[in-house]
Every structure is written in structure tokens, then in C-alpha cells.
Amino acid sequence: MKLPSFNNIGLRNKLLIIYICAVFIPITLTHIVFYNVTTNNVKTQKMSDLSLSVEKISDDFLMAINDAVGISSMMYTDYELYTLLETKYRSTTEFIHAYHDYYDNISKEVPLYSPVRSLTLYTDNETVLYAGGVKKIDSSVRSADWYESTELMRHSYPVLTRQRGETGKLDTFSLIREMDHYHTINSTKKIMEIKLDHGLMRNLFHDVTFQGDLYLLNGEGTIEYTTNEHIDWSAGRFPYSPADNDSDHIVFEETFHLQYLNNWKVVGVAQEHVLMEEVESSRNFILYLALINLVFPSLFIIYMTSSLHTRILRILKHMRGVEDQHFELIEGAQYRDEIGELTQAFNRMAFKIKKLIKEVYVADIQKKDLELKRKQAQLSALQSQINPHFLFNVLETIRMRSMLKNENETAKIIQNIASMLRKSFIWGKDWVKVEEELYLINCFLEIQYYRFDDKMQYQIEAEPEALHCLIPNMSLIPFVENASIHGIESIKGKGLIKIVIKKVHDRLLCEITDTGRGMDTAEYEQLLRSLEEAEDMGEHVGIKNVYYRLKLHYGDDFEFNITSESGVGTKVSILFPYKEKE
Structure with a gap:
């Protein structure tokens, strides 16, 4: 079995363990043993004294009765x-x-x-x-x-x-x-x-040192005499019941086996806490002695270990400051013990780090800053790619609607297009609220509804507390667009697009489901592979655009899942971290 290592325990805890094992436990156990031995000895002595008292009472009673028996025998x-x-x-x-x-x-x-x-x-x-x-x-x-x-x-x-x-x-x-x-x-x-x-009887049973109640019982167990003030023995004949004594009582008995006192008994009942009065009186003395034995060693240990613990904490404090790029030297007297040498070594290290930080650390920061700028440029490029692709589909929809029906309803479509254009061109905002994204989606779905008439139905279910969550701009509408154009448009019958947004614990769940044509196995697997090809956008520009932007914003702190079945439909699930502030 591998023994536990103390190297992972902090210095303060080590000192505490040393104190408990080397001082507290031994002294405490010593006083406990001393107290128990003293208690047992006093109790044994008291038991012996009380037993002798009962025995003496029995002897005196028997002597008195024998005197009367002697007179009766003489006259008999x-x-x-x-x-x-x-x-x-x-x-x-x-x-x-x-x-x-x-x-x-x-x-x-x-x-x-x-x-x-x-x-x-x-x-x-x-x-x-x-x-x-x-x-x-x-x-x-x-x-x-x-x-x-x-x-x-x-x-x-x-x-x-x-x-x-x-x-x-x-x-x-x-x-x-x-x-x-x-x-x-x-x-x-x-x-x-x-x-x-x-x-x-009073002289025999009361003029003694027995600390308790005495009973004189006849052979039938009836009380003939007692010193118990709660029993009026002279008022009648009362049976003696040992069950009346609680667990704190100790009973002493002396039985007579003479013919004229057959099974008569002298019973003494003493309370155990009375036996321990002498120990109780000395308990304070034992307590004070224990406190003295604990306090003085404790103060001595605190004094001896303060030079270790305080100075090590000071070094640790400065070393934690190094993590925050603070390289202050440790001031104070230079001692010659191991902690003093460690302090001097830290000061030398801090001085060298200050010297090298401009040469190495600043250069690394500049490199990371360039990398960050590159990522931001890539993000801007991805955002810019979606605009032409998206606007093309919208304008195509308006064109087809105008060609098929020469109606005034086009004014409503143009109004929605204007709203979408205003939202889509605001790229200065990387983050939008869910309710803003839903407004854009609703405009798009109304346009699609005019295009397909009753062929396409849609439902939007959003919890009120989810509307204020911040998500990347235009991170949901590309999936709604795909569901409409590539899903519902490709089938002969009617189709449904359902959007569900709700808060799940500390996350935001967005689900976009359509009952369109779906994807076969080969097309589905090709889509999943394409998401891993970060350099080339290729096909599925809208989906890959959103996926890469989510990776740039969240890293691995989001979940993206697509399920699709040919002839059944497609479901997109995105689990965002829930936040209301950027």
C-alpha cells in the first residue's frame, strides 16, 4: 500500500499536524488517563468505604439483637x-x-x-x-x-x-x-x-458515615426500618423494590443467615455522583493543569514557527504577484537560513525577469496581437461573405413573386426586404439579442410565405427569458433560409418550419426543424466533413459561415448538431452559453 505523501500539505497544515500529534494528543490523552485512573481509584475506595459502613451497621445491629437474644435464652x-x-x-x-x-x-x-x-x-x-x-x-x-x-x-x-x-x-x-x-x-x-x-435503630442507622439511604429488610423483603426520608416506614409495612433505584444508584447488601434473622438484610443505596464528589471537586484543578500544559507549549510552538510561516507566506505572496506581472523585490533584512537564501534567490530571479521581459514577453504579446487581428479579419471576411449570398436569394424571391402574380402584396414584401437590409448591413454589431434575430427571421418567413402561399407554414416558439440573451449576429437565419429554399421548396406537398428557443439551465437552446426533403446519407456525411475544412468554404456557405463564426466567438463552449433524414426533414440544434452582456 502506498503511503500518503506530506509534500502536498501546506506548511500551516503541517505545523498544525505536528502540534496535534506531538503536543495536543499526548497531553490530552495523558490527562484523560490520569482523570480516569483517579476516578476509578476514588470510586473503588469510596465503594470499599461504603461497603465497610454497611458491614459495620450490620455487625452493630446483629450485636444488639444478640444481646436481646441472650437475655431471652437465659430466661427461656x-x-x-x-x-x-x-x-x-x-x-x-x-x-x-x-x-x-x-x-x-x-x-x-x-x-x-x-x-x-x-x-x-x-x-x-x-x-x-x-x-x-x-x-x-x-x-x-x-x-x-x-x-x-x-x-x-x-x-x-x-x-x-x-x-x-x-x-x-x-x-x-x-x-x-x-x-x-x-x-x-x-x-x-x-x-x-x-x-x-x-x-x-436511629443510633445504629443514622450515626454512620454512609452517604445514602439505608434499609432494614425482613426475610419477605418488607421494609422494617429506613433512613429514606421519603418513606414513612412506621406508618405501615412497605415492600422494598430495587426497580425504584435508577441507574445512578449503587446497592450494598449484608444478609443475615441466623435462625432468628433468616434472610434479613441491611441494604445501603448510594448515588454514584455522590461517590464522585471528590473527583468533581478536583476536576477544575485537572482542567487548569491541562490548560497550562497546552497553552505554554502552544505559545512556544507559535513563536518558533512564526519565523517560518510568516516569511514563507511573504515569498508566496510575491510569487503570486509574478503571475500578474508584478516583479517587486522582497524588502527586509537578509537572513542566512534556508528561507533567507530562498528570498535572495527570488529577488535575483525577479530582477532577471524584469530585464528579459521587454526582449521576450513584449515580442510574444505583439505576436499574439497580430494573431488576434488576423482572426478578427477572418471573422469580418466570413461575415461579409454571407451578405451577397443572402441578398441574392431574397431578391430572387421578389422577382419570382412579381412575375407569377402582378399584385399589390409586393409592397408588403418590399417592406420586409427593407427591414432585412437594414439589419443585415449593420455589421458593426457582432452581438444581437435573440428578439432582434427573431425579427429578421420573421421578416424572411413572411416573404417566403408570400412566395409559397399555403405550401409553407411556420411556427416560432420563444420563451420570454430567452429573448434577452445575446448571440452572434445572423447566426440563426441562414438555417431558416436553408430550411425554406432547400427543404420546403423541393417537396410537392406542404411543409412546416418550426423554430424553438428556450433557456435550459445556464444555456440557450435553439432548434430549427423543417419537414422538407432532408438529406440522404452521403449528402449528410459530406456536410459533416465540410465543417472540418476551415480553409475552403466550398458548398453550404451559409452553414459553414455560421459554424466558423461560432467557433471564433465561443471556442469549444457551444454545441452544434445537425440531424437529417431523406424524405422526413432536417433538424439543427445549437446550444449557446447564456449571457446578457458582452
């Missing part, structure tokens, strides 16, 4: 407590003595566990006194939320549940356990309730 196996609750007392005084003897020890141990707020014992023993932490299992207790929700599980292990507190909201956490370790003949139903401290 306390035989004296079973005896206290199952004994059938003969009097209230007897129960009070037994209660004080037992609770003196319990009241000393329970306060040692800070997560525990109170201990409540429920029993259906009718002989005990329902006071001082002992309550009766009645219909109101059996209909309570905590009683029904823990009935199936509290026989096997302690159950952590949430129940309504003093405010009527579900904001109180309790550990419920069925006391069925010992069975006697007089066994009664006994339930132990350990209420956790009211501010325990």
Missing part, C-alpha cells in the same frame, strides 16, 4: 421463672412475695444490656397478679399484630418483630419467644416479650 431456660409463672397461688400476697424474690435478680441483670428497654411476660395463669411486667394473655393480646405474626415461629426460636408503640405507629421493635422449654402438669401458656430501646 430459667426454671425459677417457669415456677413463678406456673404456680397456682392461693393469694395475691403469695404471688407478690414470689415475684419479688425472683425479680430482684432479674432487675439487676436486664439493665446491663443497653439495647433492651423492657421485659414483659405474658401468661394465662389466672392466679398471678398482672402488674410489674406481667400481663394476661387475653383477647386483645391474641388479636395484636405481633401475636398473630409470630405464632408459627416463636415456638422454635426468638422472633424479631415490629409492633405499634405508644404513638400508635409501628415504630417499636420487640423480640418475641414462646416459653415452652419446661413442661409440667400445670403448664400454662407463657410468652416473653423483650422490647428494644426506642432510639436503638
Whole structure:
């Protein structure tokens, strides 16, 4: 594969490529990599910190629950407590003595566990006194939320549940356990309730460094507690939906696999843009550093390359002036580097050209001027050739009309002839408008119509915007003349001459069509060959005259086409450049 060449690239673009490849791209990529590495490192560290925060919350929560479970386990196996609750007392005084003897020890141990707020014992023993932490299992207790929700599980292990507190909201956490370790003949139903401290959850979940929302979920995925201010967790039981988190959130989870906290979870939800706050705060610093690294090298490169670029542009400006025949010398100090030597060489060249221009260039101009004059003389000769030929045919028409019909209509013909003579003799104008040419054509066709009567019909269709286009003088009428005399006159029946002139994009299309005798193949090919013989006019003087004049005026910037078929007719198409000014 051929490698691209830099020799065709301008100096300014080369310097720009050097700057982009050697300065801009490396520095930009370096800062992008630095920014991404810093971002990833900070994000990883933040993720680790948040994960540790959630893990610490989980550990603290589990430790608090384990304290309550430890109390429940101690009392679950306390035989004296079973005896206290199952004994059938003969009097209230007897129960009070037994209660004080037992609770003196319990009241000393329970306060040692800070997560525990109170201990409540429920029993259906009718002989005990329902006071001082002992309550009766009645219909109101059996209909309570905590009683029904823990009935199936509290026989096997302690159950952590949430129940309504003093405010009527579900904001109180309790550990419920069925006391069925010992069975006697007089066994009664006994339930132990350990209420956790009211501010325990707030202390565990709010006094942390986790930047986001925390959720405590039970095994069924219901929110038991949350720091999300938009969720009033104490007003009911709301399911947790991960779909509520948008793509900007990151979720951390810690799951408990203990029997009494089966599949409970601590879920932390943090917004990713919060994790990136430290990176965002340092973004301006990185931006300023990048600008400094870009601006100073850029200014240095501009300073170093200005002596190259500015001086080369000055040389290029003077060299372009040479194209317009301006040979001014480059003024200024003469430097000794390569550009300075190039400047001196240009000055020597310009001085020599000024010296030789009078000897060579002026002579060449004189030669071209003579050639131009020769072309103009040839053009004048071609224009002069058409007059006798054309006037001969017109006068012959008048003569034949006068001989065949001795009518006053001849006056009309003579009027048209006079108009044509006035137009044809104005050769000082090389260019005429289409409407002027059409006026001459119309005069000629009226004369021919008088000559042939109904044998010849004609149509002229010209677009209004085409009438103001300039074309060479008498460049269409010779074809109309040929169509009438050599086309329609030679047939026995009637014939039609149709002239169409219209603008096609930025060109002028002129079509002259007749339904005359046409040309056979040999005659048609001979006509085409004759158009290439520029020196000898020979036959078809009118056609060749127009063709050569068009070549002199337009060069190759026009299209000329003739199609003809014997017995069908001839069509001439000319496509001029459209212009309204010479």
C-alpha cells in the first residue's frame, strides 16, 4: 500500500499536524488517563468505604439483637421463672412475695444490656397478679399484630418483630419467644416479650458515615426500618423494590443467615455522583493543569514557527504577484537560513525577469496581437461573405413573386426586404439579442410565405427569458433560409418550419426543424466533413459561415448538431452559453 505523501500539505497544515500529534494528543490523552485512573481509584475506595459502613451497621445491629437474644435464652431456660409463672397461688400476697424474690435478680441483670428497654411476660395463669411486667394473655393480646405474626415461629426460636408503640405507629421493635422449654402438669401458656430501646435503630442507622439511604429488610423483603426520608416506614409495612433505584444508584447488601434473622438484610443505596464528589471537586484543578500544559507549549510552538510561516507566506505572496506581472523585490533584512537564501534567490530571479521581459514577453504579446487581428479579419471576411449570398436569394424571391402574380402584396414584401437590409448591413454589431434575430427571421418567413402561399407554414416558439440573451449576429437565419429554399421548396406537398428557443439551465437552446426533403446519407456525411475544412468554404456557405463564426466567438463552449433524414426533414440544434452582456 502506498503511503500518503506530506509534500502536498501546506506548511500551516503541517505545523498544525505536528502540534496535534506531538503536543495536543499526548497531553490530552495523558490527562484523560490520569482523570480516569483517579476516578476509578476514588470510586473503588469510596465503594470499599461504603461497603465497610454497611458491614459495620450490620455487625452493630446483629450485636444488639444478640444481646436481646441472650437475655431471652437465659430466661427461656430459667426454671425459677417457669415456677413463678406456673404456680397456682392461693393469694395475691403469695404471688407478690414470689415475684419479688425472683425479680430482684432479674432487675439487676436486664439493665446491663443497653439495647433492651423492657421485659414483659405474658401468661394465662389466672392466679398471678398482672402488674410489674406481667400481663394476661387475653383477647386483645391474641388479636395484636405481633401475636398473630409470630405464632408459627416463636415456638422454635426468638422472633424479631415490629409492633405499634405508644404513638400508635409501628415504630417499636420487640423480640418475641414462646416459653415452652419446661413442661409440667400445670403448664400454662407463657410468652416473653423483650422490647428494644426506642432510639436503638436511629443510633445504629443514622450515626454512620454512609452517604445514602439505608434499609432494614425482613426475610419477605418488607421494609422494617429506613433512613429514606421519603418513606414513612412506621406508618405501615412497605415492600422494598430495587426497580425504584435508577441507574445512578449503587446497592450494598449484608444478609443475615441466623435462625432468628433468616434472610434479613441491611441494604445501603448510594448515588454514584455522590461517590464522585471528590473527583468533581478536583476536576477544575485537572482542567487548569491541562490548560497550562497546552497553552505554554502552544505559545512556544507559535513563536518558533512564526519565523517560518510568516516569511514563507511573504515569498508566496510575491510569487503570486509574478503571475500578474508584478516583479517587486522582497524588502527586509537578509537572513542566512534556508528561507533567507530562498528570498535572495527570488529577488535575483525577479530582477532577471524584469530585464528579459521587454526582449521576450513584449515580442510574444505583439505576436499574439497580430494573431488576434488576423482572426478578427477572418471573422469580418466570413461575415461579409454571407451578405451577397443572402441578398441574392431574397431578391430572387421578389422577382419570382412579381412575375407569377402582378399584385399589390409586393409592397408588403418590399417592406420586409427593407427591414432585412437594414439589419443585415449593420455589421458593426457582432452581438444581437435573440428578439432582434427573431425579427429578421420573421421578416424572411413572411416573404417566403408570400412566395409559397399555403405550401409553407411556420411556427416560432420563444420563451420570454430567452429573448434577452445575446448571440452572434445572423447566426440563426441562414438555417431558416436553408430550411425554406432547400427543404420546403423541393417537396410537392406542404411543409412546416418550426423554430424553438428556450433557456435550459445556464444555456440557450435553439432548434430549427423543417419537414422538407432532408438529406440522404452521403449528402449528410459530406456536410459533416465540410465543417472540418476551415480553409475552403466550398458548398453550404451559409452553414459553414455560421459554424466558423461560432467557433471564433465561443471556442469549444457551444454545441452544434445537425440531424437529417431523406424524405422526413432536417433538424439543427445549437446550444449557446447564456449571457446578457458582452
